[in-house]
Amino acid sequence: MKSVKVVVVGAGVVGFSTAVCIAEAFPCCFVTLLAEKFSPDTTSDGAAGILFAAEFPDIPLVRQRRWFKDSFDHLLAIAQSQYSPEAGVMLSSGWQIFKKIPDDWKPFWSEFVIGFRLMTDRELKRFPDHKFGQAFTTIKCECLSYLPWLQKRFRKAGGQVQQRKVNSLQELSDSYDIIVNCSGLGSKGLVGDTEVYPVRGQVLKVEAPWLQHFIRDGDGKTYIYPGMHSVTVGGTRQEGDWRLQGDEEDTKGILARCSRLEPSLSKAKVLSEWVGLRPCRRNPRVEWELVQLQGRRVPVIHNYGHGGWGVTLAWGTALDTVGLVRQCLQEMPLQAKL
């Protein structure tokens, strides 16, 4: 019998991954997902969805490695299954190129992607401004398909979904035993986190079916990611910029930079333009606390602040929240209800 009520706030890739993992792991929990915005209107929907990551400064590397590996293995299984087209998850091979050799030339995730190696001089000849490169196969996870697919999986596990803006956690404390906060940038208002801030990203979708390999400049600002139906080209990284409308200068800059890397792009038709705000933080917040709400101490589990790596790390951090829910169930008086 379902006797513990869990609410997950947020319907981006982090919220839905977390909700699915909790609903599938705990048959005793009745899980509801609440969010102001759903696909196709979340930040996650516009992300290129390429899997690799940067290192967060204060999180033990062993934990970051586990987040990456768990996410990669989960998505690889989907990419190699009959669910791949519906879920929008595919393998993607290509190059990350650098103007000078980076200090971290063999990143922590290099052993989890497929076939990581350094580029040969012959391969680098295509990129005369760049001196160094990495070649590997990773995954592209397109949230426009993946989020509806996760939503179906969540409902199958008994989960319920409601559209609603939550103004304060107090609103939830009467109806739920455990609150899971996956509200991304919304955590600034919802839990008063002053450490989370936006990094604006603008991307374009172009029609260039002849492009099969991704190309990413190691500066993180210029990239070309072929996907299932179009090619995502980008981008920008504008810290503290809350503008959600497209910027013409940014569009021109993106097309100029990407065409320099891949000249055939100057022939591609631009299909759409999109802006999203990365929910950045020095480190993602994946932890739980007891919060006094309406005279009661309620366990609140946080899972947000993934910055430019939310698609990459969502499944891994969602599995961590499963561990945190287990801890809450063991330590809280609510266990009497089980």
Ligand code: FAD
């Ligand atoms: P979101 O997708 O923003 O979802 C937040 C959810 O919380 C929404 O449903 C929202 O409505 C809800 N919410 C917020 N506040 C409230 C409230 N008060 N009440 C109710 N609901 C609330 N990541 C990668 O790994 N690979 C990439 O290639 C990549 N490319 C990117 C390219 C661009 C241009 C951008 C902008 C981002 C990119 N990212 C990429 C980063 C990725 O998009 C984010 O890390 C990820 O989307 C964060 O997911 P989230 O679920 O935390 O947040």
